[in-house]
Every structure is written in C-alpha cells, then in structure tokens.
Amino acid sequence: MVVANEYVIELPEVKYDKLKLKEICDSADNWDTKSVSVDKKDTMYYVLSGDIIMENDYIKELISIFSPALKIVRAEILRMPPDGGLDAHLDAVRQAVIIFPIQPEIFAPIYYAEGTYQNPTKILYEHYYRCPTIVNAQILHGVRNELNTRDALQISLLAPWGDILKLHAEGKILS
Numbered sequence: 001m002v003v004a005n006e007y008v009i010e011l012p013e014v015k016y017d018k019l020k021l022k023e024i025c026d027s028a029d030n031w032d033t034k035s036v037s038v039d040k041k042d043t044m045y046y047v048l049s050g051d052i053i054m055e056n057d058y059i060k061e062l063i064s065i066f067s068p069a070l071k072i073v074r075a076e077i078l079r080m081p082p083d084g085g086l087d088a089h090l091d092a093v094r095q096a097v098i099i100f101p102i103q104p105e106i107f108a109p110i111y112y113a114e115g116t117y118q119n120p121t122k123i124l125y126e127h128y129y130r131c132p133t134i135v136n137a138q139i140l141h142g143v144r145n146e147l148n149t150r151d152a153l154q155i156s157l158l159a160p161w162g163d164i165l166k167l168h169a170e171g172k173i174l175s
C-alpha cells in the first residue's frame with residue numbers, strides 16, 4: 001500500500017541507483033557544516049551542495065524525471081552523523097522535499113510533532129523510508145539518527161503540499 005497523506009507521499013515507481021549517489025558522498029571532501037540551532041550541538045549536520053550536485057549528470061537525470069509543476073529549486077545531499085539528527089523544525093522556504101535515502105540501509109525515520117521548535121510535544125506521525133518519498137516540510141518535523149552516518153539526496157520543492165497531493169492523485173508527479 002503506497003502511503004500518501006498530509007505528511008508524506010511515497011514514490012515506489014521512481015527507481016534510482018543508490019551506488020551512484022553513494023559514490024558522490026564518498027568522494028566529496030567539501031561538506032558544509034550546518035546546524036538547525038547554534039546553541040544545540042546535537043543538531044549539527046553536513047551539506048553537499050552547489051555545482052558538485054547540480055552539475056552532476058546522474059542528479060540532473062533524476063531531477064528531469066519530475067514534473068515542473070513541483071517547482072524544483074535545488075538539490076543537495078544532507079549528511080547526519082551518528083548520535084545526531086535534526087531537532088523538530090519547519091523549513092524556511094521550501095514547502096516539501098523529495099528524499100532519496102542513500103545510506104545506511106537501516107535509515108532513521110522522519111517524525112512529525114505537535115508543539116513548537118522550542119517545545120515539540122506529542123509525536124503525530126513517524127515514517128520509515130521504503131523508496132523515494134516526498135515529505136512535507138511545513139509541519140514541525142525532525143530526525144533522530146543514532147547508529148550510523150545517514151546520507152540522503154534532497155530535492156527541494158516550492159509547490160504547496162495541497163498541489164503536490166493533487167498532482168499525485170492525478171498521476172502527474174513525473175514529467
């Protein structure tokens with residue numbers, strides 16, 4: 001059963017080559033250090049962006065399969081170290097993100113929470129990735145990554161969630 005709800009939309013029809021993405025991760029030495037909040041060390045993560053991603057032929061090919069109606073703005077690879085993750089947050093601009101899990105095989109889930117950044121309360125929903133998946137970036141969300149370095153390709157979307165759900169229902173996610 002394909003999951004498509006207010007939080008995530010699974011795209012099992014989108015096939016991709018994890019090894020090609022893993023090679024990009026493993027050969028890169030210019031990861032930028034980022035943090036959701038400078039006062040919380042455990043929210044540190046790393047990003048590979050710019051030409052190394054946007055000029056990569058395989059990533060260009062992946063981006064090209066999606067409909068322009070999703071309003072793709074950029075792609076990047078996000079690395080979370082073990083004993084880390086991302087505290088609950090809302091994304092600043094992007095409305096949604098297509099996530100391609102790269103490594104490890106046992107990939108820490110995304111969770112959605114009630115409350116605020118300073119005080120997330122109840123977990124509303126948790127999703128374990130099984131395939132490329134569009135996640136809603138405008139509901140409080142985070143990741144607890146415990147055991148392994150977690151790498152994911154992210155394609156950022158500006159289309160509102162309601163539009164994306166509609167495109168999915170009409171079978172128009174792909175170009």
Ligand SMILES: [Fe+2]
Nearest residue numbers: 089090091137
């Ligand atoms: Fe986010």
